Amino acid sequence: MKAYLTRRYRFSASHRLHSDAMSADENQAVYGKCNNAHGHGHNYALEVTVAGPVDQKTGMVCNLADLDAFVNDHILDRFDHQNLNTLVEFGETVPTTENLCVALYNLLQKGFRHATIERVRMEETMFNSFEYAGGREIHA
Amino acid sequence: MVYLTRKAEFSASHFYHNPELSGEENRRIFGKCNNPNGHGHNYTLEVTVKGQVDNRSGFVVDLKQLKEIMLREVIDVLDHRFLNKEIPEFKDLIPTTENLAISIWNRLHSKLNVARLHRVRVYETPDLFVDYYGEA
Numbered sequence: 001m002k003a004y005l006t007r008r009y010r011f012s013a014s015h016r017l018h019s020d021a022m023s024a025d026e027n028q029a030v031y032g033k034c035n036n037a038h039g040h041g042h043n044y045a046l047e048v049t050v051a052g053p054v055d056q057k058t059g060m061v062c063n064l065a066d067l068d069a070f071v072n073d074h075i076l077d078r079f080d081h082q083n084l085n086t087l088v089e090f091g092e093t094v095p096t097t098e099n100l101c102v103a104l105y106n107l108l109q110k111g112f113r114h115a116t117i118e119r120v121r122m123e124e125t126m127f128n129s130f131e132y133a134g135g136r137e138i139h140a
Numbered sequence: 141m142v143y144l145t146r147k148a149e150f151s152a153s154h155f156y157h158n159p160e161l162s163g164e165e166n167r168r169i170f171g172k173c174n175n176p177n178g179h180g181h182n183y184t185l186e187v188t189v190k191g192q193v194d195n196r197s198g199f200v201v202d203l204k205q206l207k208e209i210m211l212r213e214v215i216d217v218l219d220h221r222f223l224n225k226e227i228p229e230f231k232d233l234i235p236t237t238e239n240l241a242i243s244i245w246n247r248l249h250s251k252l253n254v255a256r257l258h259r260v261r262v263y264e265t266p267d268l269f270v271d272y273y274g275e276a
Contacts, residue, residue, distance in 0.1 A: 094198035
C-alpha cells in the first residue's frame with residue numbers, strides 16, 4: 001500500500017539572476033529586477049514529498065525525524081540565510097527557483113535513504129512555485 | 141521536466157440557474173447560489189505550466205510573460221464582472237467553478253506559446269477548488 005507524505009520547511013536566502021553567457025543588456029532584458037547586482041532575497045518554502053509502502057510495524061511511510069534530520073543537516077543548515085550564488089550548486093547555473101528545485105531534489109534523491117523522494121516543490125513567493133520529480137511527469 | 145505555478149486573484153459575481161429546470165428544481169439543486177441577483181467570490185487562480193529548464197536562462201518560462209498573459213487573458217476579463225451577464229461563454233453555461241476552470245484553460249491554452257499548460261486550478265473559496273488538465 002503506497003502512500004505519500006509531504007513535509008514543509010522554510011528558509012530565507014538571497015540570490016542574483018545573472019548569466020555570464022549573456023551581455024549586460026540581455027541579462028537586464030531577461031531577468032529585469034532580479035539582475036540587480038547586489039542581489040535580493042526571498043522567504044522560500046520547501047515541500048518534500050516521499051513515497052513508499054506504509055510500514056506494518058510503525059504505520060509510517062517514513063519517520064519524520066529522519067526526514068527532518070536530513071533536511072536540517074543537508075539543506076537548511078547550508079541554504080538558510082545564505083547567498084545562493086555563492087553555493088557550490090550554483091557555480092555553473094543561475095539560481096532560478098527552477099534550478100534550486102532541481103538541485104534540492106537531486107541532493108535529497110542522492111542522500112536520503114529512508115524513503116523514495118517523490119517530488120520537491122519550492123515556493124519562491126506567495127504567487128509562484130515550482131515542482132520537480134526527477135524529470136517524471138507529475139499527475140495530480 | 142519542471143512545473144511552475146503562478147497564482148493570481150480576481151473577484152466576480154455569479155449565480156447558478158438552469159433554464160431547462162423548474163424554479164423549484166433550480167432552488168433544490170443550487171440552493172443559495174440560485175439567487176438571481178447574484179453573489180460574489182474572491183477567486184484565486186493557479187496556472188501550472190511545464191517544460192524543460194532553459195540552459196541559458198535557467199527558466200522554464202519567463203514569469204513576467206506568464207503573468208502578463210494571465211492578466212490580459214483572464215484577470216482583466218473576469219475581475220469585477222458579473223460572470224453570467226458579462227462573459228460570453230456564461231450566457232448559456234452555468235458559471236460553476238468547474239466551468240470557470242475549463243473556460244480559463246481554453247482562454248490560456250492557445251495563448252501560451254512559451255510553455256505547455258499543465259493545470260488550471262481555481263479556488264472559489266479557500267476551502268473549495270477545481271483542477272482541470274484539459275481534455276485527456
